[in-house]
Amino acid sequence: MEITSVNNPLVKDALKLHQKKYRDMFNLFIVEGYHLFEEASKFDIIKYIFTTDKSIKGDNVFYVTNQVLTKLAKTKSPQKVLCVCHKLKNKDITNKVLILAGIQDPGNLGTLLRSALAFEFNTVILDNTVDLYNDKVIRGTQGAMFYLNILEMKAVDFINEYPEYIVYGTALDGIPLEKIRIQKELAIILGNEGQGLTSKILNKTTNNITIRTNDVDSLNVGVAGSIIMHYVSRLPF
Template identity: 45%
Template sequence: MITSLNNEKVKRYAKLKDKKYQKQEKLFIVEGKHLVNEAIKRNYIKEIFLLKDEENIYGDVTLVTNEVMKKLSSLKNPPKVLAVCHFLKEEKIKGNVVVLSNIKDPGNAGTIIRSGAAFNYDTIIFSSESVSIYNPKVIRATEGMLFNINIITGSVEEIIKKLKKDNYIIYGTDVKDGKEPQATNKKHALVIGSESSGLKENIKKLCDQNLYIKMNPKCESLNAGVSASILMYSLNK
């Protein structure tokens, strides 16, 4: 059992709240029973930390005190269990794809991963300007689905050009000449633009078809996680 806040492992893993150390160590932390279980299922566990006196339903664990758990956690109310996980494996692009061109809000990014897994997307591309996949709020909002979908970080423009060569249909979103989304069996990529300014011009030009969700004119826009989810649902009904 670890009781000391000065334990070397605790000091090392507590730094994983910081993007820089995550990258350096290729490790990140997931918190709470549900996420830890998803990480176990998919073999991403490096080490599990469990509060002493809690029931161990996880296998190999390191017991810790409340204080140690608090130091490792990025939550105001630390969980009973958390796990240090290895970085996600990036596989080759496969199946239908969602491209996050410039999504800054961690809740939106995590929600899109969760909905993407629900609506049978296999790959999610994060542009380098988007929020980090390993941001604790992204991870929480995915509800563990980050382990169930292939997530790739890269240049959106290059990846879309490659997808076009592979005969993907590229769907953008635009109010101007957008069509209501319809169910399709065709291999496609859905490109989601920035929360505040939509898709950039260079990306818009690469899209084969713009989609638009009809709404009351008193409302200017939907939440980005919501509109991405409605489009994913509608394309894959």
């Protein structure tokens, strides 16, 4: 049996997940394409699979027409598979934490999650960022999000609740990256693309760091965060 109508109730429910309010209401989100389908499969979070690929089989697989799949997808030339997934569950806070306060660009959030996993900042805290389950963020993470412990929390609350962590903010007038003291429990906070970190947060950090450049301009926040995480990952604590 193949779903041929976009008015099919399952399809209508899935279409709602293009909006954040319904993702929050149903605690579900959509991932597109074979790579993310494979990654999601490892984590037991898939609720439904919509596909035009008859080689994919299972109780929760629904075959659809190209037209229905195209409607469900946010990419212009979608791959043949798309899944509705349960949102990710929180795990324990790890030793290395990345805190993102105000990141608004989906590409930057995706990139930072991908780098966080690569450099073993396995907990990521989102404070007033673009929605994690935005389709562009999900594509940008390339599946890294499934492996991470990602939670929503105010940066300032984290600092108050976890005093054992050394917490570095990022600021243009900070100490050079090379001067940071590495310890087991360490958090890095990155701010908004335009404004950087708020003074409220900067005043609560252990110290603030900067990456030395030729001084013409600041770096893209995804790049800056990745350079810092790479640097920390290479040092013994």
